[in-house]
Amino acid sequence: MKIISGKFKGSNLITPKGLFIRPTSNRAREMIFNTLNSYIIKQNKNFSDYVVIDLFCGTGSLGIEALSRGVKKSIFIDNSDQALNICKMNCRKLNLERQTEILKINIMQYKNQFDDFSANIFFCDPPYNSFDTDLLSKRIHNFLSTSSLGVLELAKTERIKVINGFDILKSKIISNSKFYFLKKI
Numbered sequence: 001m002k003i004i005s006g007k008f009k010g011s012n013l014i015t016p017k018g019l020f021i022r023p024t025s026n027r028a029r030e031m032i033f034n035t036l037n038s039y040i041i042k043q044n045k046n047f048s049d050y051v052v053i054d055l056f057c058g059t060g061s062l063g064i065e066a067l068s069r070g071v072k073k074s075i076f077i078d079n080s081d082q083a084l085n086i087c088k089m090n091c092r093k094l095n096l097e098r099q100t101e102i103l104k105i106n107i108m109q110y111k112n113q114f115d116d117f118s119a120n121i122f123f124c125d126p127p128y129n130s131f132d133t134d135l136l137s138k139r140i141h142n143f144l145s146t147s148s149l150g151v152l153e154l155a156k157t158e159r160i161k162v163i164n165g166f167d168i169l170k171s172k173i174i175s176n177s178k179f180y181f182l183k184k185i
Contacts, residue, residue, distance in 0.1 A: 004030045006068030013090050021058040028174045053119040060087035062123040079106040122150035141165040148184040
């Protein structure tokens with residue numbers, strides 16, 4: 001798995017052996033960032049104006065890709081020690097420790113209102129068919145600034161028409177995944 005674009009373009013990321021983490025493919029990451037870039041440009045901004053939260057971060061590929069493209073900071077959240085260790089190794093490999101925060105949190109059980117951090121782009125890639133999307137969207141909503149953008153990745157068989165607190169800007173399917181591009185309302 002390689003970084004697609006930006007400062008670290010072509011850098012290899014450490015990926016897990018086995019199936020406990022399902023990294024977002026290079027093709028999907030390219031589509032995600034091309035789509036986000038078009039929304040960011042429409043707002044007369046660029047990636048350097050944003051802080052990212054990468055939920056269910058796994059290898060950290062989405063947050064690291066965002067850093068490669070110039071975001072200020074990426075906050076990585078997962079409740080798996082294995083995933084967080086791989087994410088830490090990838091950040092360390094690219095000397096990104098100053099621009100990252102890595103937190104072990106079970107997002108569905110976390111009671112804090114996220115007062116200690118805020119983001120304006122989020123990536124959420126939970127294990128497929130494992131979460132109540134309404135509850136997950138409420139948890140995500142709490143730590144986003146107004147008009148935040150985000151990407152929710154679900155199995156392509158999971159169908160949702162409404163995500164509370166968000167406008168669905170677009171959805172796209174790649175392989176077995178469906179990507180919802182969201183804007184906080």
